[in-house]
Amino acid sequence: MSQGQASAEVRGALAEAHRRQWAFVLAATVRLAGDLDIAEECVQDAFVAALTSWTQRGIPANPGAWLTATARRRALDTLRRDQTLRRKLPMLVGTDAATCAPLEWEGEGEEADMSQLPDDRLQLIFTCCHPALAPEAQVALTLRLVCGLTTPEIARAFLVSEPTMAARITRAKKKIALARIPYRVPPAHELPDRLDAVLTVTHLLFTTGHTAPAGDRLVRADLVERSLDLARMLYTLMPDDREVRGLLALLLLTDARRVTRTSADGRLLLLEEQDRSRWDRQAIGEGRQLVDQALRRGRPGRFALQAAIAAVHAEAPSYADTDWPEVLGLYNLLLAVWPSPVVALNRAVAVAMVQGPAAGLAVLEEVADDPHLATYPYLAATRADLLRRLGRAQDAAQAYRTALSLATNAAEKDFLTRRLAEVTAT
Amino acid sequence: MAKYLILIYGQESPAPPTPDQWDWMMKAHGQFAQAVDQQGGKILGGEALQPTATATSVRNDGQAVTDGPFVETKEALGGFYLIEAADLDQALAFAKLCPAPGGGVELRPIMDTSGAPPSA
Numbered sequence: 001m002s003q004g005q006a007s008a009e010v011r012g013a014l015a016e017a018h019r020r021q022w023a024f025v026l027a028a029t030v031r032l033a034g035d036l037d038i039a040e041e042c043v044q045d046a047f048v049a050a051l052t053s054w055t056q057r058g059i060p061a062n063p064g065a066w067l068t069a070t071a072r073r074r075a076l077d078t079l080r081r082d083q084t085l086r087r088k089l090p091m092l093v094g095t096d097a098a099t100c101a102p103l104e105w106e107g108e109g110e111e112a113d114m115s116q117l118p119d120d121r122l123q124l125i126f127t128c129c130h131p132a133l134a135p136e137a138q139v140a141l142t143l144r145l146v147c148g149l150t151t152p153e154i155a156r157a158f159l160v161s162e163p164t165m166a167a168r169i170t171r172a173k174k175k176i177a178l179a180r181i182p183y184r185v186p187p188a189h190e191l192p193d194r195l196d197a198v199l200t201v202t203h204l205l206f207t208t209g210h211t212a213p214a215g216d217r218l219v220r221a222d223l224v225e226r227s228l229d230l231a232r233m234l235y236t237l238m239p240d241d242r243e244v245r246g247l248l249a250l251l252l253l254t255d256a257r258r259v260t261r262t263s264a265d266g267r268l269l270l271l272e273e274q275d276r277s278r279w280d281r282q283a284i285g286e287g288r289q290l291v292d293q294a295l296r297r298g299r300p301g302r303f304a305l306q307a308a309i310a311a312v313h314a315e316a317p318s319y320a321d322t323d324w325p326e327v328l329g330l331y332n333l334l335l336a337v338w339p340s341p342v343v344a345l346n347r348a349v350a351v352a353m354v355q356g357p358a359a360g361l362a363v364l365e366e367v368a369d370d371p372h373l374a375t376y377p378y379l380a381a382t383r384a385d386l387l388r389r390l391g392r393a394q395d396a397a398q399a400y401r402t403a404l405s406l407a408t409n410a411a412e413k414d415f416l417t418r419r420l421a422e423v424t425a426t
Numbered sequence: 427m428a429k430y431l432i433l434i435y436g437q438e439s440p441a442p443p444t445p446d447q448w449d450w451m452m453k454a455h456g457q458f459a460q461a462v463d464q465q466g467g468k469i470l471g472g473e474a475l476q477p478t479a480t481a482t483s484v485r486n487d488g489q490a491v492t493d494g495p496f497v498e499t500k501e502a503l504g505g506f507y508l509i510e511a512a513d514l515d516q517a518l519a520f521a522k523l524c525p526a527p528g529g530g531v532e533l534r535p536i537m538d539t540s541g542a543p544p545s546a
Binding site for chain 1: 428512513514515517518533535538
């Protein structure tokens with residue numbers, strides 16, 4: 001095999017390891033280093049070292065184990081070297097280099113049995129999603145530390161400048177160290193609340209990718225895929241939690257429609273216009289199975305219920321032939337566990353499908369005064385659609401104009417403009 | 427263990443507390459101290475403050491002395507605790523137990539001044 005071929009193969013293996021193993025390698029290194037920055041540097045160094053080593057000596061049987069061993073060895077070297085220097089920041093609570101003496105296998109170029117390595121990914125995730133950090137900092141840290149994205153990549157995803165994103169990440173890391181946010185999985189009595197924060201971050205990542213807040217493209221596939229990876233990781237780590245299953249199911253079932261959400265020329269297609277034969281049946285099958293498990297035993301949570309609604313849509317032969325009473329029943333349950341104005345608005349759509357647009361509009365107007373919805377384009381868009389179906393063209397046109405002034409995504413704006421033209425033409 | 431300052435903020439009432447309100451406050455703070463102790467934390471100090479109407483501020487520039495608090499806020503600083511806790515999670519658990527009727531508390535980690543200056 002020539003050097004060039006090996007290199008391409010090595011690059012492929014490294015890219016795969018970066019996507020699948022980054023969180024594992026970093027989490028195992030943080031425990032040893034007691035410092036997020038040192039750990040990150042060591043893991044990055046390990047990836048750089050891998051390029052040379054794997055090209056010369058071949059790709060190891062277990063790339064994750066090789067990277068972990070290398071990163072941890074570098075962390076130990078750094079710590080020994082820094083013993084004479086004063087530490088800039090206090091050690092992370094819950095980590096202690098002294099209790100993590102190097103194991104036998106941490107020798108040069110050695111590989112370890114992955115099952116012998118500590119799986120600290122949950123510690124890492126829960127630390128990134130600690131409620132003492134601002135929500136936007138939680139999302140940024142999760143992308144950087146758990147998903148291994150670079151600061152420029154995260155800045156691009158959230159449409160902020162690189163210095164702004166870098167400052168946000170630095171501030172969050174510093175707060176973790178100085179305020180002593182512990183590096184651990186929360187105790188059982190705090191777990192439901194803390195896990196909800198983790199699932200919220202994952203879901204936010206997905207929705208940001210699913211309908212990009214700005215730009216020409218409706219979907220940011222990179223963010224959608226990272227959030228799916230994250231949801232799968234959580235499911236692997238907490239397989240018995242029903243909300244974790246619910247979230248993975250929700251993402252799979254929603255993303256199954258990805259390719260049909262826009263037409264060939266980039267136009268936004270509504271659920272009723274989408275070509276259901278092109279929906280990803282495998283994802284729907286997997287999602288449905290997870291939903292069934294998530295709904296079993298006891299009161300289902302908000303992610304399980306949202307997934308159940310997505311499953312009804314995914315399995316319906318057409319928009320008209322959807323089991324709308326079932327959808328409405330699920331929205332009633334969802335509103336009880338999660339009384340959010342956005343849920344109330346979506347419920348109004350289901351009411352319109354079961355009892356007619358007039359009834360839906362009445363429900364919509366009940367929630368329309370909520371200040372949280374004041375700048376929410378879907379409120380005006382939904383109102384416009386219901387008015388259109390009631391034949392109130394003039395009122396509908398006004399609502400479409402409001403929706404247009406609030407929408408930020410180009411594909412969505414284009415859709416609203418077309419609808420506005422339709423109602424003003426009649 | 428790490429040290430934190432719990433700053434207690436609330437609306438200042440124009441009238442002094444009634445005997446019932448006073449008893450309730452004393453009891454609530456007693457229970458707070460007990461809870462911190464039972465859960466392995468420590469109260470290193472703490473006081474209630476006289477209302478901001480009694481405050482005097484001295485600006486560093488020109489040493490001007492003015493009547494009133496340094497910063498006017500709707501909810502005023504009314505008291506504080508200096509506590510010791512294992513980490514932020516334990517400190518937050520204590521902060522949630524801290525009586526602050528009609529207001530809330532702010533939790534600030536104490537800076538370690540024994541070593542090098544804090545990094546940028």
